[in-house]
Amino acid sequence: MFLSRWLPGLANLLHYRAEWFRPDLQAGLSVAAIQIPIAIAYAQIVGLPPQVGLYACILPMIIYAFIGSSRQLMVGPDAATCAMIAGAVAPLAMGDPERVAQLSVIVTVLVGLMLIGAGLARAGFIASFFSRPILIGYLNGIGLSLLAGQLGKVVGFQIEGNGFILSLLNLAGRLGEIHWPTFALGIAGLALLIALPTRFPKLPAALVTVAIATVVVALFGLDRFGVAVLGPVPAGMPKLAWPHTNLEEMKSLLRDAIGIATVSFCSAMLTARSFAARHGYTINANHEFLALGVSNLAAGASQGFAISGADSRTAVNDMVGGKSQLVGIIAALVIALILMFFTTPMAWIPQAALGAVLLMAGWGLIDIKSLHKIWKLSRFEYWLCVLTTVGVLGLGVLPGIILAVTLAILRLLYSIYQPTDAVLGWVPGIEGQVDIRKHEDARTVPGLVVYRFDDAILFFNADYFKMRLLEAVQREKHPRAVLFDAEAVTSIDVSGIAALREVRDTLHAQGIVLGIARARGSFLRMLVRSGLAREMETGLLYGSVRAGIRAYRLWRNKLRREGPSAEPV
Structure with a gap:
């Protein structure tokens, strides 16, 4: 129980199952092959030496493998968090x-x-x-961003311009600058x-693709022909030390750490939940906060420096077929061994081969089939999905997600502000009550309006509820009573x-009695607590519409028999 919870x-x-080891080993080696150059590149965003990017991978990946609840998620340096750390x-x-x-170490500890x-x-x-x-929109946006971001490695020049559209426009305008040996190596890697x-x-x-490309570059000396490679990486593990700081720096870093923590969690949680949904299990969001914090x-x-869920490496893990958290441990151990003993061969890894792997990973994230299904079910949610993708591409991951969540x-709130309602009647052969607007042959009880309101009654829709109920009463000929079916009022x-x-008072002034049926839960408790249940005339709270x-008939x-002086039953 303790292990499953914490x-x-x-x-x-x-x-662990023995049959998982082969795919986990393959996935771990593949993730390590991608994590190493990405970590080195992202360290440069912060302004740190390349080996620091590898330091940010090893221990966090092992820690998350034990604490995290996602079987696919790989943690590591993330472009968005690295840019925020640099700022x-x-x-x-x-x-x-x-x-x-x-300072990077300090802000990372604060984020944790x-x-x-x-x-x-x-x-x-x-x-x-x-x-x-x-x-789905988030993953599609990340996939397209990966495609745009890695094309430069395959064509042999750095694509300028921030964002998906500007990157593609810059690429289209510079097709004449393609470095053909690099392009050939990248296309061969994709094949x-x-x-x-x-x-x-x-x-x-x-892994096989990166290994073959590395051997080809080393054997034929393709770097002399302009093919970009990783270059030398210093060996060794970090020397542990706690940095010094002061109160003013801590205040500044604390403000930035809030934003970095938000981006880190959103990125990791979206990636973890997306891949968990693909594989049929659930993620505990509260526990993921803890796992990511300890990492x-x-x-x-x-x-x-601060890490997050690594979408590209998670995509590679999923693409290769990783089965468990052992993938992260294997990848971390491989990175540690390479960092200590095998940094020399890393210098020959071509950027084009790494770009090809990430292009495939990005393409695997794009889910067109789900878009078609959502279109058939809900046009609003379809456009919400598309807007999330556009927002991620145009505004960035966090602003794009915030925009989509805000619209949702x-x-x-709009659906609660004006929820559906109905005046109820009965149709022979149909069990229960029906909306009389949808059934012309529906019968009602003369003089009685049975009204249903299909949502909570709160401050922003209370006046709407009052208006709709009184309008329903006005449409009835000679109404004597209203029965409010409150089953849907949670x-x-x-x-x-107050509404x-x-x-009740408006109806009473017109000589119309108000009764309430099927009041339950917090709605019924509020009726009792407010005294409204006691104020209503005896017997006007009913367990069912029937x-x-x-x-009413009694x-x-x-x-x-007795005339207008008769009391309601």
Whole structure:
């Protein structure tokens, strides 16, 4: 019980299946092959030496493998968080590389502590705002971003311009600058990545492709012909040390750490939930806060920088067929061994081959079939999915997601503001009540309006509820009573209670009795707590619509015998 709650990764590994090892080994080697050059490149974004990017991979990947609940998610350096770290530390470091490294460690530890605090505060509900269309749109946006971002490695020149559209426009205007040896190597890598899984499904296509490309570059000296390679990487593990700082720096870094923690969690959670949905299991958002927080503390302790869910490496893991968290451990150990003993061969890895692997990973993230399904089910959610993709491409990951979530919430509020309602009747042969607007042959009880409101009655729709109910009464000829079917009213607030009182008083002034059927849950509790249940005339709260109608008929018959002075039943 303890392991499954606090160390789900370890609990999963204790029930490891032997048949998982081969795909996990292949996936771990493939992830390591991609993680190494990406980590080196992202370290340069922050302004750190290349080996620091590898420091940020090893211990966090192992920690997450034990604590994390996602079987596919790979953690590591992320472009968005790296850019935010650079913006946080550069003004304080003032060009001093040593201070950049020290401040990066401090902000990473702050990010870790914030994420752990959010997990303990059970702030994982934030992830519930990421609906399925938003998840698909997010992955599509990340996939297209990967395609645009890696094309430069394949064509042999750095594509300028920020964003998907500007990158493609820049590429289209510079097609004459294609470096053909690099392009040929990249196309050959793509061909291998497409062919190998079909012909030899048990081979790790990404690793084999990178290995073959590296051997070709080294044997033929293609770097002399302008083919870009990784270049030398210093060997060795980090020397642990705690950096010094002051209160003013801490205040500045604390503000930036909040944003970095938000981006880190959103990126990791969206990726983890998306791949969990693909493989039929669920993610505990509160626990993911803790897992990501401890992983960031591990990154800080190993002199690295803030990490997040690595979408490209997660995509490679999924593409190769990784089965468990052992993939992260294998990848981390491989990176550690290479960092200590085998940094020399890394210098020959061609950027074109790495670009080809990431192009395939990006293409695998794009889900066109789900877009077609969403279009058939809901046009609004289809456009929400598309907008998420466009937002991620045009505004960035976090602003794009925030825009989509905001629109989804506004749509939800609008649906609550004007929910569906109905005047109920009966059709022979159909069990239960029906909406009389949809059934012309529906019958009603003369003098009785049975009205249903299909959502909570809250401050922003209380007046709408009052208006719709009174309009329904006005359409009835000679109404004597209203039976409010409250089964769908899950809750009501103070404004809703006030509106219900006003409805009762307005009807009473017209000689019309108000009854309520099927009140339950928090709605019924509010009726009792507000005193409205006590204020209503005896017997006007009913357990069912049928009971309310039966009481109305008895009262109507009593009226006929005794006259207007007859009390409601």
